[in-house]
Amino acid sequence: MPSVARPKPKAVAIDDKIRTVIFDLDGTIYDKRGLAARMVSRLWWCLPLLMAERFARRNAHYVQFASEEEFFDFFFVTMARGHWWGPRIAEKWYHLVYLPTMVRLIRRYHRIRPEARTLLRLCRKRGLQTAIYSDYGSVIEKLEALNIEYAQFDLLVSAPQLGALKPSEPSARRVLELLQADPKTTLFVGDRDDKDGATARAVGAEFLLIN
Ligand SMILES: [Mg+2]
Known part of the structure; x- marks a missing residue:
């Protein structure tokens, strides 16, 4: 029987200057298609x-x-x-x-994305600070549903908790403040340029699109 070749996950890298990585949840940590x-x-x-x-x-x-x-x-x-x-x-x-x-x-029905798994491993290996910043609630419940240890993150926050959906400059600044992170050494990771990318740009941080 012919074997089916699995597509290899794209290589993901984090710049050496990065100290903090802020992940979006839905569509970024897991593939939300369907x-x-x-x-x-x-x-x-x-x-x-x-x-x-x-x-x-x-x-x-x-x-x-x-x-x-x-x-x-x-x-x-x-x-x-x-x-x-x-x-x-x-x-x-x-x-x-x-x-x-x-x-x-x-x-x-949903599993952690290979790219997210690789990035999380890389963050742990380098001892980087990590956070989940989601537009929806139930962040802990969703991470548990995906079998992801939520205690590994330094901060779990939903956009409504900060008073606005993404992109919001004041909310993004608040996330950085809670993490005591410098935007110059912070990377936002997300599946939406108009939301996660715009959030990163609003505070002058770097952005990695996963889609
Ligand atoms: Mg998303």
Whole structure:
């Protein structure tokens, strides 16, 4: 039987001057292809809420809120606008249905990307500081679902915790501050140039695109 050649993961490297590596999570640490379609097929019974979540997320882009509480107040009010449900139902659905479903699907169908595995190994070998900076919540749950030891990271943070989705210069500066990192020796790693790349550029840090 002919053997099927597996595509080799692309070589990834980190410049010697880099001391801190900040990873995006979804699409960067794991390949998220197929996840959106799976979410729709699992949550077809609440499709209007799923669409309202997309709508609220789009509306929250490029808005800086003073706190996580303000971010989610806006988010759930926007999700409820023009619908029969109120913000509190949107909030319950988001935390009790939407995020747990995403975590379950990641556990079942998704794996760590080879490039991410290589980069994480390289960071450990060189003793670099690492962080996860994600636009979504449930960071620990997703890392556990992917069998990734979350305690290896120096910081786990979601964009809403900092009051704004990516790209946000104040939030990126806050992440650097929490890590006591210099942007000149920091590398952002992500699958979206318009989000992760723009975040890196906003603070003058380097960016590595994984896609
Ligand atoms: Mg991503």
